[in-house]
Amino acid sequence: MLETAARLIREQGYEAASVQDIAAACGLTKAGLYYYIRSKEDLLLEIMSYGMDIFEERVLLPVLAIADPVERLKACMERNIHLVTEERSKEVTIILHEHETLIGAARQQINARKKRYVHFLEASFEEAMREGRIRRVEPRVAAFSFLGMVLWIYKWFRQDGKIPADRLAAEMQDLFFGGLEIAPAPARRGKPAGRARRARKAPGAKAGRPVPVPLPGAASRARRGMPAKLAGRGVAP
């Protein structure tokens, strides 16, 4: 039901899509739809929460355990690009586009999850600088530049365009990190750049342990197997 509603909202826009239309598309009466949701805004919150679940499961959680911060960021970029280029990721497009539609507590709830992603990126850039893996950047600008490159894709990417998603991901990784990574020291010449350094143990990093990244809500929810969209909220599934 959330996916059908998401498709309609993405096609028509949130304001233009009526509750009547959404109900009909879901094969429900308007009253039937209101059995599941309290309001149209509640439906948007449900869709966005579902989109954030998908994002966290497919992009964020799988990369948290990567110890090297640059490899972690690169993997994150690749996964996020694949998510936004997929035709079926309608919920994700809605999180991106309707960023100012929600108000009050619902908006805070979604924004808190988005902010965790920004903080994860900032922390990873800071760590990469501390470990001498990238040149100095302002972590916040780096984080939002990363996000801008990756998330803007939903505005221009076409499935039938000349650049497939795989190539896009490789090109963007090279464009962003190719200029950030610090070249190996002169003594190391002969080894390929980047790869040579990657094997080096980061100063202060504990061997074999993933770097702790502050994402308590999503990570602990995932460990407990609890769907975030329903956790702590009194809404019928």
Next chain:
Amino acid sequence: MLETAARLIREQGYEAASVQDIAAACGLTKAGLYYYIRSKEDLLLEIMSYGMDIFEERVLLPVLAIADPVERLKACMERNIHLVTEERSKEVTIILHEHETLIGAARQQINARKKRYVHFLEASFEEAMREGRIRRVEPRVAAFSFLGMVLWIYKWFRQDGKIPADRLAAEMQDLFFGGLEIAPAPARRGKPAGRARRARKAPGAKAGRPVPVPLPGAASRARRGMPAKLAGRGVAP
């Protein structure tokens, strides 16, 4: 009137803002507003055309004459960042956000102007590669990465945030071009990177002449002093 309407549409969203509300905000009756516009969609087209005029006048036209492609792209990035970080650039935000709201001929008209910007960026990246000024990139991915970084700003930038627009522009230029520009040859060591090369004459470039960039409509309109939003359209100002 366009600026007042733009403010309302940006605050409420295009679908949510009624023609009644827009007319009232402009100090007009609904009938009075319809004297100036044929429909709500026509109003959106007017606002977007006006936004594209502002963009072309403040970002694109001033940089077309810069002969060095990397300097041209850097200046373009700086100008575009200043435009999107300004509180008063409401029309520009609407071009960015309501990218799928217009339909038919109106949509094609705005999209053609947006595409000229993409093509300008692609052509400049291609030129920079030909002249050995930057390492090899896929021009389309570079153009949309540039756009993503710069245009995503409207989603997160706050006037009262910790990063002022000037610093943001400098950091993004460094982040994007710092890793793209080719370091000076070893014989040149001692001179600062980048600057040393910038003075070099580009192979094949004609001295003192700006590089021709395909932007016929906007450029020739600007030379003739004709406001693009009214050119060839039968709408009362």
